[in-house]
Amino acid sequence: MLIMFLKNAIRLSATFLYGATGEIVIEKGGHLNLGIPGVMSIGAAAGCLTEYALVTSIGNSSPALLILLPLLVTILAGVLMGLLYCFLTVTLRANQNVVGLAMTTFGIGLAGYLVNNESDIYIIGSVGSVFNNMFNVPQDANGFVQVFFSHGILVYLAVIIAIAAQIVLSKTRLGLNLRAVGENPATADAAGINVTKYKYISTCVGCAISAIGGLFCIMDYMGGNWGDGYTLEGFGWLSLALVIFTMWRPSLAILGSIIFAGLYTFSNFAGIAAYQKDFVNILPYAVTIVILILTSIFDKKKKVQPPAALGVPYFREER
Amino acid sequence: MTKTKKIREPLIHLVKRDDLPGWKAWGIRALSIVGAFVFICLLSFIVLKRSPFQIVKFMFEGAFGSKLSTLVLFRDLSILLIISLAVTPAFKMKFWNIGAEGQVLISAWGAVLCMYYLGGKIPNGALIFIMLLSSMTFGILWAVIPAIFKAKWGTNETLFTLMMNYIAIQIVLGSTKIWAGVTSTGVLHPLQYGHLPQVAGGDYALSMIVAAVITLLLFFYMRFSKHGYELSVVGESRNTARYIGISVPKVIVRTLVLSGAICAVAGFLLAGGIMHTVGSGTVGGQGFTAVLVSWLAQFNPIAMIVVSFVVIFISKGTTRVMENCGIANSFFSQVLTGTLFFIIIACEFFIRYRVLPRKRHKAVAPREDLDDDSVEVVEDFAEPDIVIEEPLSEADDDKQETRDEDVEHSQEETVC
Numbered sequence: 186m187l188i189m190f191l192k193n194a195i196r197l198s199a200t201f202l203y204g205a206t207g208e209i210v211i212e213k214g215g216h217l218n219l220g221i222p223g224v225m226s227i228g229a230a231a232g233c234l235t236e237y238a239l240v241t242s243i244g245n246s247s248p249a250l251l252i253l254l255p256l257l258v259t260i261l262a263g264v265l266m267g268l269l270y271c272f273l274t275v276t277l278r279a280n281q282n283v284v285g286l287a288m289t290t291f292g293i294g295l296a297g298y299l300v301n302n303e304s305d306i307y308i309i310g311s312v313g314s315v316f317n318n319m320f321n322v323p324q325d326a327n328g329f330v331q332v333f334f335s336h337g338i339l340v341y342l343a344v345i346i347a348i349a350a351q352i353v354l355s356k357t358r359l360g361l362n363l364r365a366v367g368e369n370p371a372t373a374d375a376a377g378i379n380v381t382k383y384k385y386i387s388t389c390v391g392c393a394i395s396a397i398g399g400l401f402c403i404m405d406y407m408g409g410n411w412g413d414g415y416t417l418e419g420f421g422w423l424s425l426a427l428v429i430f431t432m433w434r435p436s437l438a439i440l441g442s443i444i445f446a447g448l449y450t451f452s453n454f455a456g457i458a459a460y461q462k463d464f465v466n467i468l469p470y471a472v473t474i475v476i477l478i479l480t481s482i483f484d485k486k487k488k489v490q491p492p493a494a495l496g497v498p499y500f501r502e503e504r
Numbered sequence: 505m506t507k508t509k510k511i512r513e514p515l516i517h518l519v520k521r522d523d524l525p526g527w528k529a530w531g532i533r534a535l536s537i538v539g540a541f542v543f544i545c546l547l548s549f550i551v552l553k554r555s556p557f558q559i560v561k562f563m564f565e566g567a568f569g570s571k572l573s574t575l576v577l578f579r580d581l582s583i584l585l586i587i588s589l590a591v592t593p594a595f596k597m598k599f600w601n602i603g604a605e606g607q608v609l610i611s612a613w614g615a616v617l618c619m620y621y622l623g624g625k626i627p628n629g630a631l632i633f634i635m636l637l638s639s640m641t642f643g644i645l646w647a648v649i650p651a652i653f654k655a656k657w658g659t660n661e662t663l664f665t666l667m668m669n670y671i672a673i674q675i676v677l678g679s680t681k682i683w684a685g686v687t688s689t690g691v692l693h694p695l696q697y698g699h700l701p702q703v704a705g706g707d708y709a710l711s712m713i714v715a716a717v718i719t720l721l722l723f724f725y726m727r728f729s730k731h732g733y734e735l736s737v738v739g740e741s742r743n744t745a746r747y748i749g750i751s752v753p754k755v756i757v758r759t760l761v762l763s764g765a766i767c768a769v770a771g772f773l774l775a776g777g778i779m780h781t782v783g784s785g786t787v788g789g790q791g792f793t794a795v796l797v798s799w800l801a802q803f804n805p806i807a808m809i810v811v812s813f814v815v816i817f818i819s820k821g822t823t824r825v826m827e828n829c830g831i832a833n834s835f836f837s838q839v840l841t842g843t844l845f846f847i848i849i850a851c852e853f854f855i856r857y858r859v860l861p862r863k864r865h866k867a868v869a870p871r872e873d874l875d876d877d878s879v880e881v882v883e884d885f886a887e888p889d890i891v892i893e894e895p896l897s898e899a900d901d902d903k904q905e906t907r908d909e910d911v912e913h914s915q916e917e918t919v920c
Contacts, residue, residue, distance in 0.1 A: 279849045279853065292842070294835045297834035297835030298839055337752045460679075470670045477660060
């Protein structure tokens, strides 16, 4: 029971981890992207449709191709959404909250439209298995192995990306520059950092990472089942919450996402009635609120605050 | 030789403008809506392969085809309008309340709570009154909790209100399962009691009247009252507000009480007047749409009527278009609504900034090599007129983007 619970939590955590890592990268560049649910949906739809095309044309003979090609298309879709967001918020300096919400509406709509148009999309469920259990761990393996090594490749990729993001953000010049852009774009500009370029790249990279989360959620966690199209929306918002929960640190997000996933799946394992599950599912949101409040009250030294210029469009000629 | 980089002045130059006359700004916005509409029709034409005129016809049919559909259109418009109005004072104060969804939902839930437990036990009039009180309590509570923390400790309100949405949804999901009976599907069927009185023979007129009244009141509140002035000062500059003796926390909390109360009215109308029940989809994302409506209307209550009309029109129209084209897919209207928002948001840029082309006389620095690169420069000179004050089509978007990259590129080189 406990093993199943932990295994499930770690598996689901990858969705949040992708979403949160992507959003952290974006926010470090000073952009609050509320379009993450839309980006995840679009990414998932792009990946699933590619998967669908592959399954119908070449069957499920080549697992590597079945994973890599959809992954690539998903990343591409994420980058495209990032470009759209950047064009509106960086180049046209539109309000980020508004653009983000519009992206969520647009993304969920487009993804739902495209996927629902393929009446036999369910056949991608047959290749869901190539995404999970990368090391072919048998069912009767011991608990430790089951919990940590029975997952699909995308779960490990999520952890790798999170660690890489942490290193890049805190240990490299690139990360330093990006943080400077997010904290004070005017100063960064004066120091010769190309603010626009950094914002564009960080947002596109972040959106690409989040988009993988969508693909993972549908192909691995849901086993190739698209569901009603709104599952990803909830996961997307939770990823945004996770960013605050982990105080803008991708490395902490690894642990945080497991906690979130644990809270989210806890009700399935607690042996309680359906209506009680609904109330228990308040937990991840309530915990996020508590963290928000605690950090704002006790963080007198302003150590774990969001990037100072978060949400503020940068216009060079403005004083 | 390798050191000689070409020095170019940026291709275009952005200037912020505050002096655009009001009629011109609204003209651009109106044009952008028309442009967006044309673009949406073209998009539907490409996707659905029907003639654009037919699509427009279907859209009007879906919106105004019968007396009933017209009434439904105006009823739904009223609800969206009320929610948009609710978030407006907070936005004007730069308090990003994106929790309207939850505030409306929880107040609808509050009304249903009374309908379920008190229905049939007390007279209908008293029940409706208690329902309104309950709606108000929950709506205000959901709005004011984030406000208090924002006012006192500066807690991030965007994420706080966002999380409150989901708490509301979970509460509704759980309690409707209890009310509907544990064995059922968890969908609460419409209740018998606590129906709002029907004005003019339907549930349409009441919402419209309430929406009209709130629009007018809020318009005067924001424009002519002391409160309205104070909240716009707080929005423009907290320090100024503090300097002239406005208590910022008080204004924040007071404004969010108002926000929550108006959301509660929407929830009360939805639960008591229209649905007579509640479910997680009762508000159906309108809380988020309202944020966009409010912003696109530039917080002007009157303009909000137009914007919410356009949004509802597209949603109703597209549903009919899809029905007539035999595609059972409810997501397409979201795609079109999203596209509409993008285009209008993009056009806002041309209201706030002026795009000046590079001046002709300040030509490029003398160049030694006239290779193929220079051809490009000459071309740039040939058409310096950047698209200004025109609704963007996608092609324009692309053009703009490449140009902007160009600008960046050359700026970088200027630095060098």
